[in-house]
Amino acid sequence: xxxxxxxREAERVMTICNxxxxxxxxxxxxxxxxxxxxxxxxxxxxxxxxxxxxxxxxYACQYAPPHExxxxxxxxLAALRRTTWQEFARPKRFSGLFRRNGLAVLAAGLAAAAVxxxxxxxxxxxxxxxxxxxxxxFYRVIPYGAMLGVFSALALGALAALAAGLFSxxxxxxxxxxxxxxxxxxxxxxxxxxxxxxxxxxxxxxNYPDERFRHGRRRLHHLVFYGFLAAFxxxxxxxxxxxxxxxxxxxxxxxxxxxxxxxxxxxxTAGLCGLMVxxxxxxxxxxxxxxxxxxxAFLGLLLAVNGTGLLLLFLRETAAMxxxxxxxxxxxxxxxxxxxxxxxxxxxxxxxxxxxxxxxxSKAG
Amino acid sequence: MSLEDPLxxxxxxxxxxxxxxxxxCAAMTAAEAxxxxxxxxxxxxxxxxxxxxxxxxxxxxxxxxxxxxxDAYLEEEFWDDLMLVTGGKTTEALARLVIRExxxxxxxxxxxxxMFQPPLRGTLHLARTNAHFLxxxxxxxxxYYATAARLGVEIRYEAEAVDLEVENGRFRFAxxxxxxxxxxxxxxxxxxxxxxxxxxxxxxxxxxxxxADRFVIRGSPxxxxxxxxxxxxxxxxxxxxPRQCHAVAVDARAPRFDGGIVTRLDCVPFGIVVNREGKRFxxxxxxxxxxxxxxxxxxxxxxxxxxxFCLIDAKALPLFMPSVFxxxxxxxxxxxxxxxxxxxxxxxxxxxxxxxxxxxxxxDPARLDDCAxxxxxxxxxxxxxxxxxxxxxxxxxxxxxxxxYLGVAxxxxxxxxxxxxxxxxxxxxxxxxxxxNILGQGYMAGFGMTIGTVFGRIAGREAARHVRG
Ligand SMILES: Cc1cc2nc3c(=O)[nH]c(=O)nc-3n(C[C@H](O)[C@H](O)[C@H](O)COP(=O)(O)OP(=O)(O)OC[C@H]3O[C@@H](n4cnc5c(N)ncnc54)[C@H](O)[C@@H]3O)c2cc1C
Ligand code: SF4
Ligand code: SF4
Numbered sequence: 001x002x003x004x005x006x007x008r009e010a011e012r013v014m015t016i017c018n019x020x021x022x023x024x025x026x027x028x029x030x031x032x033x034x035x036x037x038x039x040x041x042x043x044x045x046x047x048x049x050x051x052x053x054x055x056x057x058x059y060a061c062q063y064a065p066p067h068e069x070x071x072x073x074x075x076x077l078a079a080l081r082r083t084t085w086q087e088f089a090r091p092k093r094f095s096g097l098f099r100r101n102g103l104a105v106l107a108a109g110l111a112a113a114a115v116x117x118x119x120x121x122x123x124x125x126x127x128x129x130x131x132x133x134x135x136x137x138f139y140r141v142i143p144y145g146a147m148l149g150v151f152s153a154l155a156l157g158a159l160a161a162l163a164a165g166l167f168s169x170x171x172x173x174x175x176x177x178x179x180x181x182x183x184x185x186x187x188x189x190x191x192x193x194x195x196x197x198x199x200x201x202x203x204x205x206x207n208y209p210d211e212r213f214r215h216g217r218r219r220l221h222h223l224v225f226y227g228f229l230a231a232f233x234x235x236x237x238x239x240x241x242x243x244x245x246x247x248x249x250x251x252x253x254x255x256x257x258x259x260x261x262x263x264x265x266x267x268x269t270a271g272l273c274g275l276m277v278x279x280x281x282x283x284x285x286x287x288x289x290x291x292x293x294x295x296x297a298f299l300g301l302l303l304a305v306n307g308t309g310l311l312l313l314f315l316r317e318t319a320a321m322x323x324x325x326x327x328x329x330x331x332x333x334x335x336x337x338x339x340x341x342x343x344x345x346x347x348x349x350x351x352x353x354x355x356x357x358x359x360x361x362s363k364a365g
Numbered sequence: 366m367s368l369e370d371p372l373x374x375x376x377x378x379x380x381x382x383x384x385x386x387x388x389x390c391a392a393m394t395a396a397e398a399x400x401x402x403x404x405x406x407x408x409x410x411x412x413x414x415x416x417x418x419x420x421x422x423x424x425x426x427x428x429x430x431x432x433x434x435x436d437a438y439l440e441e442e443f444w445d446d447l448m449l450v451t452g453g454k455t456t457e458a459l460a461r462l463v464i465r466e467x468x469x470x471x472x473x474x475x476x477x478x479x480m481f482q483p484p485l486r487g488t489l490h491l492a493r494t495n496a497h498f499l500x501x502x503x504x505x506x507x508x509y510y511a512t513a514a515r516l517g518v519e520i521r522y523e524a525e526a527v528d529l530e531v532e533n534g535r536f537r538f539a540x541x542x543x544x545x546x547x548x549x550x551x552x553x554x555x556x557x558x559x560x561x562x563x564x565x566x567x568x569x570x571x572x573x574x575x576x577a578d579r580f581v582i583r584g585s586p587x588x589x590x591x592x593x594x595x596x597x598x599x600x601x602x603x604x605x606x607p608r609q610c611h612a613v614a615v616d617a618r619a620p621r622f623d624g625g626i627v628t629r630l631d632c633v634p635f636g637i638v639v640n641r642e643g644k645r646f647x648x649x650x651x652x653x654x655x656x657x658x659x660x661x662x663x664x665x666x667x668x669x670x671x672x673x674f675c676l677i678d679a680k681a682l683p684l685f686m687p688s689v690f691x692x693x694x695x696x697x698x699x700x701x702x703x704x705x706x707x708x709x710x711x712x713x714x715x716x717x718x719x720x721x722x723x724x725x726x727x728x729d730p731a732r733l734d735d736c737a738x739x740x741x742x743x744x745x746x747x748x749x750x751x752x753x754x755x756x757x758x759x760x761x762x763x764x765x766x767x768x769x770y771l772g773v774a775x776x777x778x779x780x781x782x783x784x785x786x787x788x789x790x791x792x793x794x795x796x797x798x799x800x801x802n803i804l805g806q807g808y809m810a811g812f813g814m815t816i817g818t819v820f821g822r823i824a825g826r827e828a829a830r831h832v833r834g
Contacts, residue, residue, distance in 0.1 A: 019626070019688045020627045021485075025485070025499045026499070034485070056500060059503075059507055060501055062418050062501060062503045065411075202499050212511070
């Protein structure tokens, strides 16, 4: 379906739901819908990003196909959500990356691996395959300055693109910056993000991977989310050790960067594997099948970042270190390069939608 | 045939016919009491659950607030509410039984998988009396099916009971059509919980004639009343007015069956309603809508062609719950009438006369306000405001049948009563098929599910007791 058709389908479905409202206890989408009578593109883009895809409203729907109303809220909103990300993406010329995202991620990953392996092979003192130890060992494979330069550039680029994406979200959902940046609304949204309130399905969990209500998906997502934060903290701690304390990597097992990185990496890996297993078992009817490539690519890339990172940690004293470092850096580079053009942006726009939701619900009283 | 063999083991202890709320409550209860249970649902799995699939809430007696119910709701108030809607047409012993046995029903339901939510916007007036199902009736039915299966109930979809063999008030077996083939299912006891007959169009026509062709059936097409009719022809005593049904005004564009809640229209008190001749025929502002919506089905059914049209103007649009079909619009009353296929001159005249008759007042949808007409018939007693704010909107209306009142007489143990008043020893009923014992007329939001749950449990318990002793 084209973006226009997806908008019309979401409008049709929301109009039926708004006359029904039986699902209002599941999540934030229905109470937000109830504040409206008609659904213009702006509102639908917002509602689509507010949906957490818990699927409660699929199994509960008295109008689900084969009923002639054929209501499938999770699918309609997920498909629309995917196209909104493409519309929000900046610079616009990269928005096509959303279309064949699985392929883009694979290509980026392979290209990055080739670049870093070659680079390591050329710059490492005694070749890529050699044991090194002691302070600064990593930089004897890929020089410090170059590493810093490449990753700073990638991270800054991703950040700028995400910020631009956020502003297009605000514009294309008719959200005023003043309401968005109000601290009270940010605080409430932060709570919803940190808890994943709307995967709680009114307290019973979500219908994932099948009809039963379960908390598994929310817990696995928490592992990935908090694991990600820990890994991020690990990188920050490492930067502090290096630049402020003057202690270059690698660090001993009992140091802040390693403990955070190890804990975060293990948590993320467990969470990602769990989510993959659930995805393999999930019911397909409420799913947006066209978005599957993007979801798998995102899980796969994150898993590659974690897997190579953990292997590097365990095998850093061995001759495999050089190769593993190159692969880990390649995975991280691909991750940053495609950060604004893949499933990662769900975090950005979900948060933005939750802030808008906090704002309008506080106004509605 | 093997059924004649006295030593033959029955197919099951308790046969439950029906797949909605009452049937599931009976099946779960019987299975918990140790009975081997088979449940027959004539619908396919995707449409299982009868009218229960379309429900939103039920009411029960409670002494304390719960996370999803405010304050308390006690027997006398419950009873008074019932008297108010039925005008006393009830069987007091059975009605009081339902009310008493409904105490803290929510806990039992939750223990069997039900989930509730506090009401949000729109249904807040029921926040004290009615507990709302999280996700509505289909979610409830899903949970019950899962629990029933876990308790060992054998569930058969697309299995329609077409006849019952009852001998001297004793159930022996059911004739069942299952995916094209007909088979007999025998049981030591049987619970019939197969709903009313509102989906049998031929039956409706017997009562209302050609007019029935233009009725919308709000709920399941599988509630054909086949079991009800069989019981009545096999000697069960009837209760409830066979000519009455609960009917509301729904959008004429609704599907013939199963349109459920979304086709109802709440715009009537905020506009005027004309028939296809362009004439008003009843006081649109007689009382609050929740107290009046159930008479409008019959009112519309009495109009030529069983149709009517609700007309409102732009200022009224935000005042009522949105409905599923967009209104027909017009920049002028004449244009709206034309777009609705109504005689333009007659509608313009009706609206002009109505507008002239409106007396000034303080408009307030939350009160029986003093905005009324003067000097026209029929009057509009409240919320009367001139239609003068374009664009104008119109909704076509038809009668939408919720359920029928005819049922089977029961005793306090849910046993079917025979015409002579004696109970059948192993034949039980629950739900819509017997709610005419309690709701002789009228309706009270959320009470259909209460009757089904309470009597479903009684029927399941008594059927199992009959089998297991
Ligand atoms: C739109 C709508 C909204 C409603 N909302 C509410 C509400 O919020 N609260 C409330 O209390 N009430 C509500 N009601 C009324 C409520 O639906 C009924 O009171 C209740 O569902 C009756 O339950 P039941 O189990 O007796 O019948 P049903 O739920 O109708 O179940 C009858 C079952 O029997 C099956 N069946 C029929 N014939 C056969 C056969 N021959 N063989 C095998 N199976 C058969 C059907 O397929 C169906 O599964 C509503 C009704 C409608 C139409
Ligand atoms: S998903 Fe279905 S049951 Fe839920 S609110 Fe929408 S129409 Fe109603
Ligand atoms: S899938 Fe879940 S989060 Fe999305 S609209 Fe349905 S109930 Fe809400």
